[in-house]
Amino acid sequence: MWHLFAVDPVWAIALAAALGLLVGSWLTVVGHRLPRMMEHDWQQQVQAYQQGQQGDSAHHETLTSTSAYTLWRPGWHCPACAAPIRDWRRVPLLGWALSRGRCAVCRGRIGWRYPVTEILTAVLFALCAWRFGPTPIALCAMGFCAALVALSWIDLQTSLLPDVITLPLVWTGLLVNLSGALTPLPLAVLGAAVGYFFLWLLFHMFRLLTGREGMGYGDFKLLAALGAWFGLAALPGLLLVASLAGVAAAVCLRFSGHAQRGQALPFGPYLALAGLVTLFAVAGRAAWF
Structure with missing residues (x-):
């Protein structure tokens, strides 16, 4: 690089x-x-x-x-x-x-x-x-990390993922990949679209089967942002890491008495964690743009 x-x-x-x-x-x-x-x-x-x-x-x-x-x-x-x-x-x-x-x-x-x-x-x-290294992509990565930290803080406190952060994160992901810095631009576009649609579909299926809402629209937008940054191929790994982290946290919170059975827990921090893991995992493939 x-x-x-x-x-x-x-x-x-x-x-x-x-x-x-x-x-x-x-x-x-x-x-x-x-x-x-x-x-x-x-x-x-x-x-x-x-x-x-x-x-x-x-x-x-x-x-x-x-x-x-x-x-x-x-x-x-x-x-x-x-x-x-x-x-x-x-x-x-x-x-x-x-x-x-x-x-x-x-x-x-x-x-x-x-x-x-x-x-x-x-x-x-x-x-x-x-x-x-001291490159423009490092500055972009710092902005990405800052946004995920802010989103995690807010989601843990309020169960909200503000559009004022998630939507710019989608667009900046696409801009970063104009020259394929982290993934080719077509895959970044597909990652954003499929990431949003997948959680949207899962949300409506869960509500149809249980009558309850399992997540919020902010989660859809956050996964769309991660898809825009890392591309379509990264979505399965992102969801796997986020899901495993969420399950582990839920078990720990329940056994420690900080959460009850059936209590809704924010999913945003675990998506953010998956995004950070993916960011540093793909660093070797990143190129200056």
Whole structure:
């Protein structure tokens, strides 16, 4: 593989890990805020529908009250008391460790998911630099990993896989494969289409036989995205890894008392895990584009 950027491999891995810490810190914000922003949008739509013909002014008041909460505003703050997080406490991982995982104001615990997400993202970015070298495909792989980490966080918390992440992931997969970086473009298109249709068909068959919904439409879109990145031939392996991981997790959760028989569990994190496994498994076949 030809390396576009003249960077020593060790430095490339170190820089990628540092970038991963920064991106991981931002992903914790995305994971926490994006579902709440979606809920605000849903409430806004419901209110707008209920207002009906009451006039544009009432709708404007609703829009103003719900649009202030974004990924950027308000600034970082404690999830318990809303106290601002300032200075060195904002440094990824180090700030959490030095404050012993507690808010400086209310002494409430700041969840372990925050440093774990930062560490996980740093490790994944370092692996991308190690496997792909200092190339454009490594940057694309880092973006892919970041999206999967964010989707896993959100799905575990809310059982949602937001379109604002899954749909761009489909298109970026197709763009990455314009020159066959990970798979030929025709196979990427087929992978996206078949991946979506297969889970869509499975969903409707399961609902017809049991009267219950076994998964959500976000899972269809996520598998379509993975198909766009890795192609049609990768779909059986993706589904096998995701299914085995899901079954193993369900057994562990049930025996540990964290899940009950018949309880619905999110499938997105296991699809994400399968995507990461596939990403690094196909690294040897990847080419610069």
